[in-house]
Amino acid sequence: MRALRAPVALTVLATTAALAMGACSAQTTGGGAGSPIVTSFYPIQFATQQVVGGTAEVTVLTRPGAEPHDLELAPQDIGGMTKARLVVYADGFQPAVDEAVGLVDGAKVLDVAGAARLVPASPSEGESADEHDDHAGHSHGADDPHFWLDPSRYAAVAEAISARLSKDDPSKASTYARNTAAFVEKLSQLDDEMRVGLAQCRTTQLVTSHGAFGYLAARYGLHQQGVTGISPEAEPSATALKAVSDLVSSAGVTTIYQETLVEPQFARTVAGSTGAKVATLDPIEGITSATQGSDYFEVMRSNLVTLREGQGCS
Ligand SMILES: [Zn+2]
Structure with a gap:
Protein backbone atom coordinates (compact mmCIF):
# COMPACT_ATOMS: atom_id res chain seq x y z
CA MET A 1 0.00 0.00 0.00
CA ASP A 191 2.30 31.00 26.82
CA ASP A 192 2.32 32.36 30.39
CA GLU A 193 -0.72 30.23 31.31
CA MET A 194 0.89 27.12 29.86
CA ARG A 195 4.18 27.74 31.65
CA VAL A 196 2.52 28.30 35.02
CA GLY A 197 0.04 25.45 34.52
CA LEU A 198 2.71 22.88 33.63
CA ALA A 199 5.44 24.02 36.03
CA GLN A 200 4.80 21.55 38.86
CA CYS A 201 3.74 18.13 37.59
CA ARG A 202 4.00 14.64 39.04
CA THR A 203 5.56 13.34 35.82
CA THR A 204 7.29 15.17 32.97
CA GLN A 205 7.11 12.16 30.59
CA LEU A 206 4.47 12.91 27.96
CA VAL A 207 3.37 9.79 26.09
CA THR A 208 1.41 10.62 22.94
CA SER A 209 0.19 8.63 19.95
CA HIS A 210 1.57 10.46 16.93
CA GLY A 211 4.11 12.71 18.55
CA ALA A 212 2.79 16.12 17.52
CA PHE A 213 3.64 17.75 20.84
CA GLY A 214 7.43 17.93 20.72
CA TYR A 215 7.64 21.74 20.58
CA LEU A 216 5.01 22.11 23.29
CA ALA A 217 6.87 19.62 25.49
CA ALA A 218 10.22 21.31 24.91
CA ARG A 219 8.81 24.74 25.74
CA TYR A 220 7.25 23.66 29.04
CA GLY A 221 9.79 21.21 30.41
CA LEU A 222 8.09 17.96 29.38
CA HIS A 223 9.63 15.05 27.47
CA GLN A 224 7.52 13.67 24.66
CA GLN A 225 7.57 10.00 23.74
CA GLY A 226 5.46 9.33 20.67
CA VAL A 227 4.10 5.81 20.31
CA THR A 228 3.93 5.91 16.51
CA GLY A 229 6.39 8.68 15.72
CA ILE A 230 5.47 11.83 13.94
CA SER A 231 3.47 10.43 11.03
CA PRO A 232 0.03 9.55 12.31
CA GLU A 233 -0.38 6.43 10.18
CA ALA A 234 2.94 4.79 10.90
CA GLU A 235 2.61 1.49 12.71
CA PRO A 236 4.88 1.10 15.70
CA SER A 237 7.02 -2.01 15.94
CA ALA A 238 6.58 -4.48 18.79
CA THR A 239 9.93 -3.24 20.10
CA ALA A 240 8.71 0.36 20.09
CA LEU A 241 5.49 -0.59 21.89
CA LYS A 242 7.45 -2.53 24.50
CA ALA A 243 9.87 0.39 25.03
CA VAL A 244 7.00 2.85 25.51
CA SER A 245 5.21 0.45 27.87
CA ASP A 246 8.40 0.07 29.93
CA LEU A 247 8.79 3.84 30.10
CA VAL A 248 5.17 4.27 31.19
CA SER A 249 5.71 1.79 34.01
CA SER A 250 9.10 3.08 35.14
CA ALA A 251 8.27 6.80 34.97
CA GLY A 252 4.93 6.49 36.76
CA VAL A 253 2.96 7.73 33.75
CA THR A 254 -0.77 7.44 34.46
CA THR A 255 -2.20 8.92 31.25
CA ILE A 256 -1.43 8.28 27.59
CA TYR A 257 -2.69 10.75 25.04
CA GLN A 258 -4.39 9.89 21.81
CA GLU A 259 -5.11 12.56 19.25
CA THR A 260 -8.23 13.73 17.51
CA LEU A 261 -8.30 12.62 13.83
CA VAL A 262 -6.04 9.64 14.56
CA GLU A 263 -7.09 6.05 15.25
CA PRO A 264 -6.34 5.53 18.93
CA GLN A 265 -5.51 1.83 18.75
CA PHE A 266 -1.80 2.11 19.61
CA ALA A 267 -2.37 4.41 22.56
CA ARG A 268 -4.96 1.91 23.81
CA THR A 269 -2.53 -0.98 23.33
CA VAL A 270 0.06 0.68 25.55
CA ALA A 271 -2.56 1.81 28.05
CA GLY A 272 -3.98 -1.71 28.20
CA SER A 273 -0.60 -3.27 28.96
CA THR A 274 0.32 -0.74 31.65
CA GLY A 275 -2.97 0.21 33.31
CA ALA A 276 -2.63 3.85 32.25
CA LYS A 277 -5.69 5.87 31.18
CA VAL A 278 -6.19 7.29 27.70
CA ALA A 279 -7.00 11.00 27.30
CA THR A 280 -7.31 13.09 24.13
CA LEU A 281 -5.05 15.94 23.07
CA ASP A 282 -5.88 17.98 20.00
CA PRO A 283 -2.93 18.83 17.70
CA ILE A 284 -5.14 21.65 16.29
CA GLU A 285 -4.68 20.63 12.68
CA GLY A 286 -8.33 21.56 12.02
CA ILE A 287 -11.43 22.81 13.84
CA THR A 288 -14.65 20.78 13.57
CA SER A 289 -17.90 20.50 15.51
CA ALA A 290 -16.19 17.79 17.58
CA THR A 291 -13.28 20.05 18.54
CA GLN A 292 -13.04 21.14 22.18
CA GLY A 293 -13.16 24.84 21.35
CA SER A 294 -14.00 27.12 18.46
CA ASP A 295 -10.51 28.38 17.69
CA TYR A 296 -6.81 27.83 18.36
CA PHE A 297 -6.84 29.57 21.74
CA GLU A 298 -9.82 27.66 23.11
CA VAL A 299 -8.40 24.30 22.01
CA MET A 300 -4.96 25.09 23.46
CA ARG A 301 -6.60 25.91 26.80
CA SER A 302 -8.61 22.69 26.61
CA ASN A 303 -5.34 20.82 25.98
CA LEU A 304 -3.83 22.56 29.01
CA VAL A 305 -6.67 21.32 31.24
CA THR A 306 -6.19 17.78 29.87
CA LEU A 307 -2.42 17.91 30.37
CA ARG A 308 -2.63 19.25 33.92
CA GLU A 309 -4.95 16.39 34.84
CA GLY A 310 -2.98 13.71 32.98
CA GLN A 311 0.47 14.82 34.20
CA GLY A 312 -0.73 15.43 37.74
CA CYS A 313 0.14 19.16 37.82
CA SER A 314 -0.57 21.25 40.89
ZN1 LIG B 1 0.44 16.27 12.78
Whole structure:
Protein backbone atom coordinates (compact mmCIF):
# COMPACT_ATOMS: atom_id res chain seq x y z
CA MET A 1 0.00 0.00 0.00
CA ARG A 2 2.69 2.37 1.04
CA ALA A 3 4.90 1.64 -1.94
CA LEU A 4 2.02 2.36 -4.31
CA ARG A 5 1.04 5.65 -2.87
CA ALA A 6 3.79 7.93 -4.07
CA PRO A 7 3.59 7.01 -7.78
CA VAL A 8 -0.19 7.29 -7.75
CA ALA A 9 -0.06 10.68 -6.10
CA LEU A 10 2.56 11.88 -8.57
CA THR A 11 0.49 10.79 -11.54
CA VAL A 12 -2.55 12.59 -10.20
CA LEU A 13 -0.50 15.66 -9.48
CA ALA A 14 1.05 15.65 -12.94
CA THR A 15 -2.44 15.48 -14.46
CA THR A 16 -3.85 18.19 -12.25
CA ALA A 17 -0.74 20.26 -12.88
CA ALA A 18 -1.32 20.07 -16.60
CA LEU A 19 -4.94 21.12 -16.07
CA ALA A 20 -3.97 23.95 -13.80
CA MET A 21 -1.33 25.21 -16.19
CA GLY A 22 -3.82 25.09 -19.03
CA ALA A 23 -6.29 27.05 -16.96
CA CYS A 24 -3.58 29.47 -15.99
CA SER A 25 -2.34 30.26 -19.47
CA ALA A 26 -5.90 30.69 -20.72
CA GLN A 27 -6.65 33.10 -17.94
CA THR A 28 -3.83 35.35 -16.90
CA THR A 29 -5.80 37.57 -14.56
CA GLY A 30 -5.88 37.06 -10.83
CA GLY A 31 -3.32 37.40 -8.11
CA GLY A 32 -4.16 41.06 -7.49
CA ALA A 33 -5.14 42.74 -4.25
CA GLY A 34 -8.74 41.51 -4.57
CA SER A 35 -7.76 37.86 -4.88
CA PRO A 36 -7.89 35.57 -1.85
CA ILE A 37 -4.92 34.58 0.23
CA VAL A 38 -4.69 30.78 0.05
CA THR A 39 -3.37 28.99 3.14
CA SER A 40 -2.42 25.34 3.45
CA PHE A 41 -4.08 24.28 6.71
CA TYR A 42 -5.81 25.57 9.82
CA PRO A 43 -3.03 27.09 11.98
CA ILE A 44 -1.70 29.07 9.02
CA GLN A 45 -5.24 30.06 8.03
CA PHE A 46 -6.01 31.24 11.56
CA ALA A 47 -2.78 33.25 11.91
CA THR A 48 -3.33 34.86 8.50
CA GLN A 49 -6.92 35.77 9.41
CA GLN A 50 -5.69 37.36 12.64
CA VAL A 51 -3.16 39.43 10.69
CA VAL A 52 -5.52 40.64 7.95
CA GLY A 53 -8.45 41.10 10.33
CA GLY A 54 -11.17 40.92 7.69
CA THR A 55 -9.40 43.10 5.10
CA ALA A 56 -8.86 40.11 2.78
CA GLU A 57 -10.45 36.78 2.03
CA VAL A 58 -8.43 33.88 3.46
CA THR A 59 -9.12 30.37 2.13
CA VAL A 60 -7.70 27.03 3.26
CA LEU A 61 -6.69 23.97 1.23
CA THR A 62 -7.22 21.42 4.04
CA ARG A 63 -10.93 20.95 4.75
CA PRO A 64 -11.92 21.00 8.44
CA GLY A 65 -11.77 17.47 9.84
CA ALA A 66 -9.44 16.15 7.14
CA GLU A 67 -6.12 14.73 8.29
CA PRO A 68 -3.73 17.37 6.90
CA HIS A 69 -0.59 15.24 6.55
CA ASP A 70 -2.22 13.23 3.76
CA LEU A 71 -3.89 16.07 1.90
CA GLU A 72 -4.67 15.49 -1.76
CA LEU A 73 -5.40 18.51 -3.92
CA ALA A 74 -8.16 18.74 -6.50
CA PRO A 75 -7.54 20.56 -9.79
CA GLN A 76 -9.61 23.50 -8.55
CA ASP A 77 -7.42 23.77 -5.45
CA ILE A 78 -4.34 24.07 -7.63
CA GLY A 79 -6.15 26.51 -9.91
CA GLY A 80 -7.00 28.59 -6.82
CA MET A 81 -3.36 28.57 -5.75
CA THR A 82 -2.20 29.87 -9.12
CA LYS A 83 -4.69 32.74 -8.94
CA ALA A 84 -4.10 33.66 -5.29
CA ARG A 85 -2.73 36.97 -4.16
CA LEU A 86 -0.41 34.96 -1.90
CA VAL A 87 -0.06 31.26 -0.99
CA VAL A 88 1.05 30.73 2.62
CA TYR A 89 2.28 27.26 3.61
CA ALA A 90 4.95 25.45 5.61
CA ASP A 91 7.32 23.45 3.46
CA GLY A 92 7.85 19.84 4.52
CA PHE A 93 4.45 19.22 6.13
CA GLN A 94 2.08 18.42 3.27
CA PRO A 95 3.81 16.88 0.23
CA ALA A 96 0.85 17.67 -2.06
CA VAL A 97 1.13 21.36 -1.22
CA ASP A 98 4.93 21.36 -1.53
CA GLU A 99 4.62 20.02 -5.06
CA ALA A 100 1.74 22.26 -6.12
CA VAL A 101 3.60 25.35 -4.91
CA GLY A 102 6.05 24.68 -7.74
CA LEU A 103 3.28 25.69 -10.16
CA VAL A 104 2.71 29.05 -8.50
CA ASP A 105 4.63 32.23 -9.36
CA GLY A 106 7.44 32.22 -6.77
CA ALA A 107 6.78 35.89 -6.02
CA LYS A 108 3.35 34.92 -4.68
CA VAL A 109 4.43 32.22 -2.24
CA LEU A 110 5.38 32.49 1.43
CA ASP A 111 6.93 29.47 3.16
CA VAL A 112 6.74 30.00 6.94
CA ALA A 113 8.88 26.99 7.87
CA GLY A 114 11.93 29.22 8.31
CA ALA A 115 10.13 31.65 10.63
CA ALA A 116 8.91 28.68 12.69
CA ARG A 117 12.56 27.62 13.25
CA LEU A 118 11.69 23.96 12.74
CA VAL A 119 14.00 21.37 14.23
CA PRO A 120 14.20 17.64 13.59
CA ALA A 121 11.71 15.52 15.48
CA SER A 122 13.27 13.27 18.07
CA PRO A 123 12.78 9.62 17.14
CA SER A 124 10.21 7.59 19.04
CA GLU A 125 11.21 5.03 21.62
CA GLY A 126 12.76 1.93 20.10
CA GLU A 127 13.10 3.51 16.68
CA SER A 128 16.16 4.88 14.94
CA ALA A 129 16.25 8.23 13.18
CA ASP A 130 16.64 6.41 9.85
CA GLU A 131 13.47 4.41 10.32
CA HIS A 132 11.72 7.58 11.25
CA ASP A 133 12.57 9.32 8.01
CA ASP A 134 11.04 6.70 5.87
CA HIS A 135 7.78 6.31 7.78
CA ALA A 136 4.54 6.21 5.87
CA GLY A 137 3.64 7.18 2.32
CA HIS A 138 3.88 10.85 3.10
CA SER A 139 6.82 12.40 4.77
CA HIS A 140 7.41 15.33 7.03
CA GLY A 141 11.00 15.41 5.97
CA ALA A 142 13.27 15.39 8.95
CA ASP A 143 11.71 18.38 10.71
CA ASP A 144 8.82 18.36 13.13
CA PRO A 145 6.17 20.58 11.47
CA HIS A 146 3.90 21.15 14.52
CA PHE A 147 5.24 24.64 15.32
CA TRP A 148 1.86 26.16 16.29
CA LEU A 149 1.71 24.05 19.45
CA ASP A 150 4.47 26.32 20.83
CA PRO A 151 2.91 29.82 21.05
CA SER A 152 6.30 31.55 20.66
CA ARG A 153 7.01 29.79 17.35
CA TYR A 154 3.45 30.55 16.25
CA ALA A 155 3.95 34.24 17.04
CA ALA A 156 7.10 34.29 14.88
CA VAL A 157 5.11 32.82 12.00
CA ALA A 158 2.36 35.45 12.38
CA GLU A 159 5.01 38.17 12.28
CA ALA A 160 6.49 36.69 9.11
CA ILE A 161 3.04 36.66 7.48
CA SER A 162 2.47 40.25 8.56
CA ALA A 163 5.86 41.39 7.25
CA ARG A 164 5.22 39.79 3.88
CA LEU A 165 1.69 41.17 3.47
CA SER A 166 2.92 44.63 4.50
CA LYS A 167 5.68 44.50 1.91
CA ASP A 168 3.15 43.46 -0.76
CA ASP A 169 0.67 46.17 0.25
CA PRO A 170 2.32 48.98 2.26
CA SER A 171 -0.98 50.92 2.42
CA LYS A 172 -2.26 48.31 4.92
CA ALA A 173 0.98 47.91 6.85
CA SER A 174 -0.21 49.77 9.94
CA THR A 175 -3.42 47.71 10.09
CA TYR A 176 -1.47 44.47 9.80
CA ALA A 177 1.03 45.63 12.43
CA ARG A 178 -1.76 46.49 14.88
CA ASN A 179 -3.61 43.20 14.30
CA THR A 180 -0.42 41.19 14.59
CA ALA A 181 0.59 42.89 17.84
CA ALA A 182 -2.81 42.00 19.33
CA PHE A 183 -2.48 38.37 18.20
CA VAL A 184 1.08 38.08 19.53
CA GLU A 185 -0.08 39.53 22.86
CA LYS A 186 -2.79 36.85 23.11
CA LEU A 187 -0.20 34.17 22.30
CA SER A 188 2.06 35.58 25.00
CA GLN A 189 -0.75 35.36 27.58
CA LEU A 190 -1.41 31.77 26.54
CA ASP A 191 2.30 31.00 26.82
CA ASP A 192 2.32 32.36 30.39
CA GLU A 193 -0.72 30.23 31.31
CA MET A 194 0.89 27.12 29.86
CA ARG A 195 4.18 27.74 31.65
CA VAL A 196 2.52 28.30 35.02
CA GLY A 197 0.04 25.45 34.52
CA LEU A 198 2.71 22.88 33.63
CA ALA A 199 5.44 24.02 36.03
CA GLN A 200 4.80 21.55 38.86
CA CYS A 201 3.74 18.13 37.59
CA ARG A 202 4.00 14.64 39.04
CA THR A 203 5.56 13.34 35.82
CA THR A 204 7.29 15.17 32.97
CA GLN A 205 7.11 12.16 30.59
CA LEU A 206 4.47 12.91 27.96
CA VAL A 207 3.37 9.79 26.09
CA THR A 208 1.41 10.62 22.94
CA SER A 209 0.19 8.63 19.95
CA HIS A 210 1.57 10.46 16.93
CA GLY A 211 4.11 12.71 18.55
CA ALA A 212 2.79 16.12 17.52
CA PHE A 213 3.64 17.75 20.84
CA GLY A 214 7.43 17.93 20.72
CA TYR A 215 7.64 21.74 20.58
CA LEU A 216 5.01 22.11 23.29
CA ALA A 217 6.87 19.62 25.49
CA ALA A 218 10.22 21.31 24.91
CA ARG A 219 8.81 24.74 25.74
CA TYR A 220 7.25 23.66 29.04
CA GLY A 221 9.79 21.21 30.41
CA LEU A 222 8.09 17.96 29.38
CA HIS A 223 9.63 15.05 27.47
CA GLN A 224 7.52 13.67 24.66
CA GLN A 225 7.57 10.00 23.74
CA GLY A 226 5.46 9.33 20.67
CA VAL A 227 4.10 5.81 20.31
CA THR A 228 3.93 5.91 16.51
CA GLY A 229 6.39 8.68 15.72
CA ILE A 230 5.47 11.83 13.94
CA SER A 231 3.47 10.43 11.03
CA PRO A 232 0.03 9.55 12.31
CA GLU A 233 -0.38 6.43 10.18
CA ALA A 234 2.94 4.79 10.90
CA GLU A 235 2.61 1.49 12.71
CA PRO A 236 4.88 1.10 15.70
CA SER A 237 7.02 -2.01 15.94
CA ALA A 238 6.58 -4.48 18.79
CA THR A 239 9.93 -3.24 20.10
CA ALA A 240 8.71 0.36 20.09
CA LEU A 241 5.49 -0.59 21.89
CA LYS A 242 7.45 -2.53 24.50
CA ALA A 243 9.87 0.39 25.03
CA VAL A 244 7.00 2.85 25.51
CA SER A 245 5.21 0.45 27.87
CA ASP A 246 8.40 0.07 29.93
CA LEU A 247 8.79 3.84 30.10
CA VAL A 248 5.17 4.27 31.19
CA SER A 249 5.71 1.79 34.01
CA SER A 250 9.10 3.08 35.14
CA ALA A 251 8.27 6.80 34.97
CA GLY A 252 4.93 6.49 36.76
CA VAL A 253 2.96 7.73 33.75
CA THR A 254 -0.77 7.44 34.46
CA THR A 255 -2.20 8.92 31.25
CA ILE A 256 -1.43 8.28 27.59
CA TYR A 257 -2.69 10.75 25.04
CA GLN A 258 -4.39 9.89 21.81
CA GLU A 259 -5.11 12.56 19.25
CA THR A 260 -8.23 13.73 17.51
CA LEU A 261 -8.30 12.62 13.83
CA VAL A 262 -6.04 9.64 14.56
CA GLU A 263 -7.09 6.05 15.25
CA PRO A 264 -6.34 5.53 18.93
CA GLN A 265 -5.51 1.83 18.75
CA PHE A 266 -1.80 2.11 19.61
CA ALA A 267 -2.37 4.41 22.56
CA ARG A 268 -4.96 1.91 23.81
CA THR A 269 -2.53 -0.98 23.33
CA VAL A 270 0.06 0.68 25.55
CA ALA A 271 -2.56 1.81 28.05
CA GLY A 272 -3.98 -1.71 28.20
CA SER A 273 -0.60 -3.27 28.96
CA THR A 274 0.32 -0.74 31.65
CA GLY A 275 -2.97 0.21 33.31
CA ALA A 276 -2.63 3.85 32.25
CA LYS A 277 -5.69 5.87 31.18
CA VAL A 278 -6.19 7.29 27.70
CA ALA A 279 -7.00 11.00 27.30
CA THR A 280 -7.31 13.09 24.13
CA LEU A 281 -5.05 15.94 23.07
CA ASP A 282 -5.88 17.98 20.00
CA PRO A 283 -2.93 18.83 17.70
CA ILE A 284 -5.14 21.65 16.29
CA GLU A 285 -4.68 20.63 12.68
CA GLY A 286 -8.33 21.56 12.02
CA ILE A 287 -11.43 22.81 13.84
CA THR A 288 -14.65 20.78 13.57
CA SER A 289 -17.90 20.50 15.51
CA ALA A 290 -16.19 17.79 17.58
CA THR A 291 -13.28 20.05 18.54
CA GLN A 292 -13.04 21.14 22.18
CA GLY A 293 -13.16 24.84 21.35
CA SER A 294 -14.00 27.12 18.46
CA ASP A 295 -10.51 28.38 17.69
CA TYR A 296 -6.81 27.83 18.36
CA PHE A 297 -6.84 29.57 21.74
CA GLU A 298 -9.82 27.66 23.11
CA VAL A 299 -8.40 24.30 22.01
CA MET A 300 -4.96 25.09 23.46
CA ARG A 301 -6.60 25.91 26.80
CA SER A 302 -8.61 22.69 26.61
CA ASN A 303 -5.34 20.82 25.98
CA LEU A 304 -3.83 22.56 29.01
CA VAL A 305 -6.67 21.32 31.24
CA THR A 306 -6.19 17.78 29.87
CA LEU A 307 -2.42 17.91 30.37
CA ARG A 308 -2.63 19.25 33.92
CA GLU A 309 -4.95 16.39 34.84
CA GLY A 310 -2.98 13.71 32.98
CA GLN A 311 0.47 14.82 34.20
CA GLY A 312 -0.73 15.43 37.74
CA CYS A 313 0.14 19.16 37.82
CA SER A 314 -0.57 21.25 40.89
ZN1 LIG B 1 0.44 16.27 12.78
